[in-house]
Amino acid sequence: MSCLKPEGAMPGATGAEGKDYNPFDAMQPRKPAEAPLDKRNGAAVKATDIRPTGTYLPNNNILTPHMRSPEYVQLSTAAAMTLGLMPGKMHRCSCTRCLNILLTYPEGCRANCAYCGLARHREAERDYADRNFIRVDWPAVPMEQIAETVGRDPENSPFHRMCISMITHPNSDDDTKTVLKTWTDYVDPGAIPISILSNPTTMTRQDVATLKDMGSDIFTVALDAATPELFDRTRGKGVNSPHKWSKYWEILEDAREIFGAQKFGAHIIVGMGETEHEVLSLVQQLVDMGGHSHMFCFFPEKGSLMDHLPATPRDQWRRVQLARYMIDYCGVRIDQMKFDEEGRVTDFGLPTGETDAIIDAGIAFRTSGCPGKFAEDISACDRPYGDSPPSNIASYPFQPQPADLRLIRKQLGKERPDDPYVEDEELDVVQPYE
Numbered sequence: 001m002s003c004l005k006p007e008g009a010m011p012g013a014t015g016a017e018g019k020d021y022n023p024f025d026a027m028q029p030r031k032p033a034e035a036p037l038d039k040r041n042g043a044a045v046k047a048t049d050i051r052p053t054g055t056y057l058p059n060n061n062i063l064t065p066h067m068r069s070p071e072y073v074q075l076s077t078a079a080a081m082t083l084g085l086m087p088g089k090m091h092r093c094s095c096t097r098c099l100n101i102l103l104t105y106p107e108g109c110r111a112n113c114a115y116c117g118l119a120r121h122r123e124a125e126r127d128y129a130d131r132n133f134i135r136v137d138w139p140a141v142p143m144e145q146i147a148e149t150v151g152r153d154p155e156n157s158p159f160h161r162m163c164i165s166m167i168t169h170p171n172s173d174d175d176t177k178t179v180l181k182t183w184t185d186y187v188d189p190g191a192i193p194i195s196i197l198s199n200p201t202t203m204t205r206q207d208v209a210t211l212k213d214m215g216s217d218i219f220t221v222a223l224d225a226a227t228p229e230l231f232d233r234t235r236g237k238g239v240n241s242p243h244k245w246s247k248y249w250e251i252l253e254d255a256r257e258i259f260g261a262q263k264f265g266a267h268i269i270v271g272m273g274e275t276e277h278e279v280l281s282l283v284q285q286l287v288d289m290g291g292h293s294h295m296f297c298f299f300p301e302k303g304s305l306m307d308h309l310p311a312t313p314r315d316q317w318r319r320v321q322l323a324r325y326m327i328d329y330c331g332v333r334i335d336q337m338k339f340d341e342e343g344r345v346t347d348f349g350l351p352t353g354e355t356d357a358i359i360d361a362g363i364a365f366r367t368s369g370c371p372g373k374f375a376e377d378i379s380a381c382d383r384p385y386g387d388s389p390p391s392n393i394a395s396y397p398f399q400p401q402p403a404d405l406r407l408i409r410k411q412l413g414k415e416r417p418d419d420p421y422v423e424d425e426e427l428d429v430v431q432p433y434e
């Protein structure tokens, strides 16, 4: 291992137009095409009408069977591996702490979000249950099988939380309640808390209240886009998709009132064209409301309408991760921070020693989301490699080790003079999960 830094070596991705951030004008999604009639609404899957037997592994060289919620759900590759339903190992992780569940229908999600692998425009090329989502496959499994398996010993389960992700579908409000009931028939919500990742477009305030009454602990709204303009461009009229910024905020306000402080939040994707100041203003607004932000680094999902665009440069991502953690958990306010004319963070608002201590603790750079059983600021939802490849980690699904922290410091432009240069192979060591 060399301790010398090679001339011009630059870890991390390069942003649009060679910048160290992704500017709005460069992050334009492609226009979606309409699928031919014989491919719409899962027509091919329903016409062949093959019935599933147990677990369905995506892209398994057979026709996608006809499966639908609430009997069937999809779960992340990480959750399927943790449950022993799929073989394989995760880079530097022994398991995931969150059982992420996704509703499933042959006709799929009826929205068309530009960054999403599940979007409707993909009907022409891939059956719903075979589509990639946040970089991985999502096998389908009977819901009762999952609940019964975890329910055998929930206190000692690797899962610290279960999350139901709704999609945009006329049945998803009712089916979410049925899936939740199936879970709580087997698993005490006190043993494994429940989160709902909602679909506001079809929901009412009563739906939010019912999900709380049925045992849900945290309610989140996937705003995803940080500004109304970006929302409209990536999730609304810009891509023939039904979502509206105002409806998402209406349900977020309902969640604040019904679930209460620290029990609601919003998902935000960083690097789709917003400025750092814009996204951190949203983070501050959520904290002022009593909630949290859960951040994702934009990654060009294969098959999505943004798969031709660059991932968020690590410089931009690390600045936003650090600033967001300070606002969410360290009592720092955005008005203490300084920004340049491009909206980039230039000063995090704390003395150098305090900033260094937060960086060195490493938690700011872990995946953010609903908490598990380790600490309030450590997300159960670790989504291993959901927003980056393991070779260039955006959100760390484990505690960053000293070599990781040296790379993070380099990406932040806060290297210590005596830090050795980080070689890739140094980061390739399998570490215990915690």
Ligand code: SF4
Residues within 6 Å of the ligand: 109, 110, 111, 112, 113, 116, 117, 118, 119, 120, 167, 168
């Ligand atoms: S509503 Fe959710 S699942 Fe559907 S396309 Fe949009 S981001 Fe994807």
